[in-house]
Amino acid sequence: MKEITREGVSYMTIRRLPQYMPLLRAALDAGDHCVSSTKISDFFGLDPVLVRKDLASIGITGQARLGFPVRELIGGIERFLGWDNLSEAFVIGAGNLGRALAGYGGFGQHGLKIVALFDTDPEKVGKVIAGKRVTDMTKFASLVERLRVPIAILTVPPEAAQDAADAAIAAGIKAIWNFTPTKLTLPDAIIVEQVDLAASLAVLSSRLVSATRTPRQYEEQPVNDM
Amino acid sequence: MKEITREGVSYMTIRRLPQYMPLLRAALDAGDHCVSSTKISDFFGLDPVLVRKDLASIGITGQARLGFPVRELIGGIERFLGWDNLSEAFVIGAGNLGRALAGYGGFGQHGLKIVALFDTDPEKVGKVIAGKRVTDMTKFASLVERLRVPIAILTVPPEAAQDAADAAIAAGIKAIWNFTPTKLTLPDAIIVEQVDLAASLAVLSSRLVSATRTPRQYEEQPVNDM
Numbered sequence: 001m002k003e004i005t006r007e008g009v010s011y012m013t014i015r016r017l018p019q020y021m022p023l024l025r026a027a028l029d030a031g032d033h034c035v036s037s038t039k040i041s042d043f044f045g046l047d048p049v050l051v052r053k054d055l056a057s058i059g060i061t062g063q064a065r066l067g068f069p070v071r072e073l074i075g076g077i078e079r080f081l082g083w084d085n086l087s088e089a090f091v092i093g094a095g096n097l098g099r100a101l102a103g104y105g106g107f108g109q110h111g112l113k114i115v116a117l118f119d120t121d122p123e124k125v126g127k128v129i130a131g132k133r134v135t136d137m138t139k140f141a142s143l144v145e146r147l148r149v150p151i152a153i154l155t156v157p158p159e160a161a162q163d164a165a166d167a168a169i170a171a172g173i174k175a176i177w178n179f180t181p182t183k184l185t186l187p188d189a190i191i192v193e194q195v196d197l198a199a200s201l202a203v204l205s206s207r208l209v210s211a212t213r214t215p216r217q218y219e220e221q222p223v224n225d226m
Numbered sequence: 227m228k229e230i231t232r233e234g235v236s237y238m239t240i241r242r243l244p245q246y247m248p249l250l251r252a253a254l255d256a257g258d259h260c261v262s263s264t265k266i267s268d269f270f271g272l273d274p275v276l277v278r279k280d281l282a283s284i285g286i287t288g289q290a291r292l293g294f295p296v297r298e299l300i301g302g303i304e305r306f307l308g309w310d311n312l313s314e315a316f317v318i319g320a321g322n323l324g325r326a327l328a329g330y331g332g333f334g335q336h337g338l339k340i341v342a343l344f345d346t347d348p349e350k351v352g353k354v355i356a357g358k359r360v361t362d363m364t365k366f367a368s369l370v371e372r373l374r375v376p377i378a379i380l381t382v383p384p385e386a387a388q389d390a391a392d393a394a395i396a397a398g399i400k401a402i403w404n405f406t407p408t409k410l411t412l413p414d415a416i417i418v419e420q421v422d423l424a425a426s427l428a429v430l431s432s433r434l435v436s437a438t439r440t441p442r443q444y445e446e447q448p449v450n451d452m
Contacts, residue, residue: 014425110424208308
């Protein structure tokens with residue numbers, strides 16, 4: 001897929017921006033008008049040059065001795081990430097993961113609102129999860145069109161992922177947050193971000209198996225050697 | 227952090243292994259004794275050479291014309307990923323995300339069992355989430371030692387992440403599944419895998435903002451042009 005970034009801002013900068021927000025909000029609450037890039041970089045263990053570059057890339061520049069204006073920074077990041085304007089999302093797949101994500105209350109502060117879940121299983125359809133109704137997948141296209149929902153969160157079984165993504169795009173979905181391990185083949189204009197929990201857990205587990213079967217690693221590097 | 231892989235198997239191979247399992251289990255259920263690497267590669271849109279390399283790397287080799295033995299493959303991957311032996315985990319941070327992960331029923335089939343949640347907030351301590359009790363963080367170290375729990379799942383606020391990780395490691399935790407955006411500084415022997423949902427969502431949202439503010443992209447690439 002073609003890398004679409006906004007106004008040439010790098011993928012890594014975009015990934016770091018949400019991280020700055022709790023610190024900026026705390027500074028605002030404490031009544032600070034300005035914050036230095038050094039304070040931010042020290043807090044996160046980042047290079048101050050990198051922090052200044054990140055902040056400059058969204059159009060906010062600091063002033064010598066004063067630092068960066070906190071309120072403008074928060075507003076700038078929120079606008080850049082679209083947090084000033086909640087994006088609505090449909091979850092496709094009302095299994096364990098879909099239900100967990102629908103029940104997670106933390107996406108609101110990141111500009112995402114889950115509106116409903118969809119499933120093909122008659123036993124799941126009609127149930128209500130965290131105030132969101134599980135709706136029959138046959139109604140997906142008409143609801144995307146009526147409510148103009150731009151995002152689909154994909155939590156179907158891996159073998160059903162490509163078909164579900166194709167159906168979502170045919171219905172007018174513009175972005176897919178893919179929580180399945182399936183690598184989707186999609187048109188370039190469609191925005192896709194993948195979070196592969198099973199893959200991440202596989203790496204963790206296999207390293208743990210490896211570490212526990214070769215205990216010498218721990219003798220060389222005691223776990224409490226900080 | 228030093229990359230720890232098992233017997234030289236690459237990070238990307240390990241990440242792909244869980245993906246093969248549903249197909250292999252379906253083949254077993256259908257009574258197939260063998261499966262060809264081409265069948266697997268076609269299904270996932272992968273290079274067959276890559277699939278053979280992945281499977282060979284866990285010590286299973288195929289036979290000409292017959293393919294790979296399904297039962298051995300499943301057993302081999304399960305052993306490799308430690309799925310044959312449930313690893314127990316404590317969740318640190320009983321906020322929205324911690325509760326969602328504790329309530330997610332899908333980790334069991336990936337070899338992970340969440341045993342309890344921990345928090346410092348007296349209002350959260352004592353609550354029961356999906357059969358798991360939220361326990362006071364002061365009891366964390368003694369419970370890690372008594373139950374020999376190797377994994378901590380970190381879902382605390384970003385500014386509390388490093389301290390929580392340090393406490394976990396001092397208590398004897400060997401692996402941290404880090405769901406905070408904080409880049410942790412830890413001893414080399416500690417296994418860390420990070421899942422940064424906020425960062426992934428930030429990339430998705432900023433691309434969506436970008437796409438909706440430059441509608442020309444969609445005229446050039448109609449969303450239903452499959």
